[in-house]
Amino acid sequence: MSEPPKERVKYIDTNLNLPYHYYAGDYKALYLRALKDKKILGSRCSKSGKVFVPPVIASPETLAPCDELVELPHRGIVTTFCVVNVPVYGREIEIPYVVASVALDGADVSLYSLIQECAAADVHMGIRVEAVWKPDGERQGDHTDIRYFRPTGEPDAPFESFIHRL
Amino acid sequence: MKRPVAVVGVGQTHHTSKRADVNVAEMVREAVDRALLDAGLEHDDIDAIVLGKAPDPLEGIMQPEQYLAGALGAHLKPIIRVHTAGSVGCTTALTAATHVASGLYGRILTIAFEKQSEGNAMWALSPNYAFTQPMVAGAGGFFAPYCRAYIARSGAPGHIGAVVAANARENAGRNEYAHLRDPMTVEEALNSMMLWEPIRFLETCPSSDGAIALVMANEDHARRGPRKPAWLKAGATFTEPMYVPGRDQVSPLAGRTCAKWVYDKAGIRDPWNEIQVAEIYVPFSWYEPMWLENLGFAPLNEGWKVVDRGDQKMGRHLPINPSGGVLNTNPIGASGMLRFGEAALQVMGRAGEHQVGGVKTALGHAYGGGAQYFSIGILAAEL
């Protein structure tokens, strides 16, 4: 039998469990489907010509439609990054790990991604990286299809080329 | 302001990691009672209430102003709820000011709070939504890359973050309401664990429970109140989208635009020499030099030199965050109103042990989102 509480109740613990069922939207679904096919799609602004990845339907800069999809290379530059030493609730990644802004060649905004296959201390601003994909048959059409980016060994990008496009 | 607006009462709770002795309503009521007492007013004197807080998932109560109507004394009064990410506390105070400036309301109670211990902020702020790029590591992991870019582009030496943190802690030691008050040296900060390189543990804000309430009033009420009012000379909020190509995340244009706007309205041409104290939103220590530049207190890439010279310390040219700031007290939704309220206390001359001498003009500032939401108020001792 349970004992009567020795202390008065100070709080109750509860887990809020709310079901959500998110829609990708047809436009972003094209991007996600392409990831499954090992392709990275961006969208081009009909006014400025700038390329957004993941694709957006309209440019936040010009408000013009971005209705042209373009395929982007799988390589780019680490514009900036941090080394994470904190375990995050609900995520299983070995620490320390590197999270970076990766500016894909030909894109005007950056993606966030993990940088792996090198020591955290070897990652630096301007290092060239390429996408490492899940193997064929395992890609499901979501952001985890690109497992991470890894250094390519190409020469670093010059500082001025990326410091204003983090 | 179309009509003069003043802060006439300030009340805050003591801030700590876990207020297990009170529930949300009781904690909020504590700040409300103190603000009303400070202003010499009763609930009946209040015409409307403006409440702000950060995301509802932090406590698990949706639109908590509805549940809190009783604790706020809001029954049969107008109440609105503002939410503009981390900037919300300052924006909430400015929204209250707009209500007064409209001439429709004479006295407004405005309040901001967060009871972070009642939820999991790391979870609430970086959940893994399908289809969107994962935030990966909470607010620290999001902002650390921009601190790195600041260091790279300004050439700031690595110890600046620790100097900011130690100074903020020294200031918090003089603020009886601050959450973290134990003395801390620059060396301790430098030797603390690297959480999100380049951000160290002791260069990071805590999670706090706390609330602050202000009473804001029109000129007539302000002059009749028991205390010297703090006059709001100018206030504004400016915002920008996240994914603008080439957006400067280190010194966002929205922040620079907001600063220029309020300085113009307040007739300030040289903020470094015309403002005597600033309470700015620094959740990670590197943001202090970054915002010193963004706010026009230092030229581009030279904010760190202010810190290196020590000109931001108490007793020096422009004390920054004499309260100890967000680095030592962070009830998220309330943090912006604490900056605004502390700036008000400074011009009222009632900041206690952390009072700066001879304050005529003070600045309160907050930011939020992915450094997208900016909110600034300029408070003055004289109308």
Next chain:
Amino acid sequence: MTKLRNVAVVGFAQAPIVAADEHHTGPEMLYPVVQAALESAGLERSDVDYQCAGSSDYVDGRAFSFSQVLEVMGAWPPVQDSHVEMDAIWAAHLVWVKMQAGESEVAIVCGFGKTSEGSPSHVLNLQLEPFYAAAIGLDPTSTAALQASAYMARSGADDRALAEIASKNRAAGAKNPDGQLREAATPEELMATPWAVKPLREGYLAPIGETATCMVLAVEGRAEKICDRPAWIHGVDHRIELQALGSRDLSRSESTTLAARNAFEMAGLASASAADVVELGSTNPAEELILRDALGLPASARAQGGPAINPSGSAQCANPLMNTGLLRLAEGFRQLSGRAGERGVPGAKRAVVHASAGHGLQQNIVWVLGTERRWS
């Protein structure tokens, strides 16, 4: 009453109200709506000096949900902006206050809420006091039923009285191309539907839908250049009550009565009966009867004369959370500006608009709109 600044609703656009838009995200739903609202007003984004959105993080299932829509509202170069965690009609109120303070001349208000992605009955339970009310699992239907019972006990209104109100709204809603539930139903048909939570039947309840909305407001001097027939704001007030269902008379809406009294005084309107159109934010017929009572309007669907009540079909025929209230204000604008199509009330000069938030009509806002400027 002191002289205030004349402010008008001068443009509005909405997405179709649907149970689920499976093809677009919330921001994607809003993008064409903002474009359409600006186009209808003949404005460039740079003509707008202030913007305010209304939405809920819990409805959308993500923290800082409102920050997503900055990407489509047009916030570059940076703009003066705010957001209320409320129905967007309160964002419109904030804009009106802002204009009274001389801080804005032309503004947009946006509402959005992706209700189909979550479970609104679970989500709205979280509005309640956490220890007792939320913990026992009350949802908006059950609190509405408690309120309906209280009203029926006090007034003697029976199931048929509710069915007649509901049927009247359904008939009106059938003619509203901007609505969601567009099938007329007789009182008998509705009375044959099962109890949702007694005394409310399934046929009496509003469908929860989703949409995106954008309203343009402007001050005198700008408004008449933007819109051929602006809907001028003559008066407005909003009030909240205690939340606890046991702490207030659920059979009445005291906050509506008070807000209406203040709004009518500001507007110089003798009573709601003196208006030509009344648009109510009630999501079931019992709420409508309580609001009619609070506003001094007839307590029966059969009453003749007086203002047209709910020509849109009211929130009972479409309840897209976070937009439901702003749609009421939009209906007032449409009625007074000759944009209401087939449901337009001929010669309408003044409209009373109401919207509500929270469980059991906890928080209420009342507006008076007119075809002429209020203050000269």
